Amino acid sequence: MKTALIFGVTGQDGSYLAEFLLKKKYKVHGVKRKSSSYNTNRIDHILETNKNFSLHYGDVTDAILVMNIISRIRPDEIYNLSAQSHVAVSFEIPEYTANVDALGCLRILEAIKSSNLTKKCKFYQAGTSEMYGKVHEIPQNEKTSFYPRSPYGVSKVFSHWMTINYREAYNMFACNGILFNHESPRRGETFVTRKVTIALSKIKLGLQKKLLVGNLNAKRDWGHAKDYVEAQWLILQQKKPDDFVISTGKNYSVKKFIDMCAKLLDIKLKWTGKGINSKAFDQNGNCIIECDKRYYRPTEVDILLGDSTKAKKLLKWKPKISFKELVKEMVEYDFQNLKKTYREKK
Ligand code: NAP
Ligand code: GDD
Numbered sequence: 029m030k031t032a033l034i035f036g037v038t039g040q041d042g043s044y045l046a047e048f049l050l051k052k053k054y055k056v057h058g059v060k061r062k063s064s065s066y067n068t069n070r071i072d073h074i075l076e077t078n079k080n081f082s083l084h085y086g087d088v089t090d091a092i093l094v095m096n097i098i099s100r101i102r103p104d105e106i107y108n109l110s111a112q113s114h115v116a117v118s119f120e121i122p123e124y125t126a127n128v129d130a131l132g133c134l135r136i137l138e139a140i141k142s143s144n145l146t147k148k149c150k151f152y153q154a155g156t157s158e159m160y161g162k163v164h165e166i167p168q169n170e171k172t173s174f175y176p177r178s179p180y181g182v183s184k185v186f187s188h189w190m191t192i193n194y195r196e197a198y199n200m201f202a203c204n205g206i207l208f209n210h211e212s213p214r215r216g217e218t219f220v221t222r223k224v225t226i227a228l229s230k231i232k233l234g235l236q237k238k239l240l241v242g243n244l245n246a247k248r249d250w251g252h253a254k255d256y257v258e259a260q261w262l263i264l265q266q267k268k269p270d271d272f273v274i275s276t277g278k279n280y281s282v283k284k285f286i287d288m289c290a291k292l293l294d295i296k297l298k299w300t301g302k303g304i305n306s307k308a309f310d311q312n313g314n315c316i317i318e319c320d321k322r323y324y325r326p327t328e329v330d331i332l333l334g335d336s337t338k339a340k341k342l343l344k345w346k347p348k349i350s351f352k353e354l355v356k357e358m359v360e361y362d363f364q365n366l367k368k369t370y371r372e373k374k
Contacts, residue, residue, distance in 0.1 A: 029080075031055045033101055035088055035136065036109030040214045041154070043070035045107060045257040050078050052261070057101050059086040059110070070214050088132030091139075098136070099143040105264050107152045108136050108187075111180075114218060115158060116325050118180035126183045133187035137194045137202065150201040150264045153191040156184050157208040157249070157275070157332045167335040170206065170273055177327040192271070201269045205260055208275035208334040211354060212253040213361035221250065221358060224286050229363040231316050232293045233370055238316055242323030244283040244306055247331045251276045252349035252357075262343040275334020276347050285355065286317065292359045 032049050036042045037058025049056050060068060060083050074081050086093045088110045098106070111129045112118060118125040133153055140149050160168045161177035176182045188204050195202040215222040220241070230236035251274075259274040283299075286308070290297045296311040304324070308317035339345045349357075 029053060029055050030104045031057065031101065032105045032107065033057045033059070033098065033103040034107045034109060035059045035086075035132070036107075036111065036154070037083070038067050038070060039109060039113070040070065040212060040216065040253050041210075041257055041260070042107075042109050043074075043214055044212070044253050045109065045260060046071060046074055046081060048257050048261060050074065050080055053080075055080045056082075057097075057103065058083050059097060061085070061087050088135055089127050091135045094135045095139040095142060098139040098145065098149075102143070102145060103149055105150045105152070106136060106140065107154070107260060108133055109154045111154065111184075113180070114216070115178045115180045115329075116323070118178050118183070119326055122179035125179045126186075129180060129183035130186035130190075134190050137190060137200070140200065141194070141198055146198050146200045150269070151191065151194075151203065152260055152264055153187050153202070153204045154260075155188050155204040155206045155271070156181070157206060157273075157334060158329060159185050159188060159206065160332065161329050162327075163329075163331060166331065167275075167277065167333040168273065169335040170271055170338055177329050178325065181329075188271075195269050201264070203263045203269045204271040205263055206271065206273045206334075207256055207259070208249040208251065208273075208332055210251045210253045210256040211358065213358055214253065215358070220282055221285060222362075224289055225358045225362040226366070228286070228289050228293055228295065229359065229366045231310075232295060232363065233366055235366065235370060237314075238318060240318055240320040240323065241282065241286075242319065242321075242325070243328055244286070244319065245281055245303075245330070246328060247279040247281050247333070249275045249277070249279040249332050249334045250285070250351055250354065251347050252354045255347045255349055259339060259343060259345045262345055266342065270342070272339045272343065273334050273336050274339055274345070275336045276351065277334060277336060278351060279331065279333045280351065288352070288355045289359050292356060293363065
């Protein structure tokens, strides 16, 4: 039985990866942070039912704890999914973001080395398409240069190169996944997709009047988190450690995402204005979407589009869930959930 350790197990990807590995008969350990309120809602269903799943308190800003956890568990595979993962927030808390997203990875790599696990333990670093930032070419592949546009992106570039450095210096099986945006009904509520599916569902149910957003023209290559955690595992099952771009190869604007959600909810949108003056009205003439400068970033990543040819060839990986299916699943989940809560409250 293989043992895996997941940093960031309480997050969107952590929860799907834990489910995936348990199905593959792994013993899974996860690291959760101390919080004043419950933060395990994405994994409670596994905790209650699976004896091969256990949690440990920890934080990647605490080097001693990271070291203790790794040397005690001595896992076969470590997945570093922990991060302050919100790009806009990283402008507000840049030093904290670097501490978690850059130094956190280094602390894990160093703990693997100090515990004499360089031969036994494989390491996965959750890299991101945000590292391409102001893109040098379209689409982006493993050879495309980085030009990060946020403290988040810059911190992830540090981790990317640190992972390669430990691989080359200490012959470690250390890999980077360069994952493009991936979403699900478990996506954090402040990322644009989930913010939109929740807000439009509430507007449809009469629980909210307006949705405020930022840049509607940004384009993202959106996949489903379930497909992407499989790629994370596949990357660690190869003969040689390597880095892989994971993406769908198609991108859509934020505006298009909103239009698709509205259509599924039977809201007929009429757009007026341009840029920050864009507004959308529903069939009753109510203005239900507006732009607000609070949601614009000091430096934006306008367009991301991934080229996963290498992953297709070597990992035999390709996304199974389409963008249309993803949008439908997210809208249906939030609409049904909110409808139920609203009815119960009434
Ligand atoms: P997420 O939902 O924000 O989850 C992040 C996880 O990291 C949570 O479990 C969080 O714990 C944990 N964490 C935060 N700070 C920590 C710290 N100081 N010590 C230990 N754990 C900490 O992110 P996600 O969408 O699942 O993404 C997983 C990883 O992939 C992240 O590293 C992200 O940057 C990267 N990534 C994501 C995407 C995407 O589109 N989703 C694309 C490319 C790369 P709490 O629950 O306590 O906050
Ligand atoms: N969050 C948010 N909120 N974004 C908005 C809004 C809004 O109200 N309005 C427009 N946007 C635009 C952002 O400016 C960005 O261009 C795009 O929508 C996507 O924003 P997010 O959903 O916040 O995701 P992200 O692309 O910045 O970052 C996500 O994907 C990265 C991979 O490319 C995160 O999951 C990162 O952790 C991940 O690395």
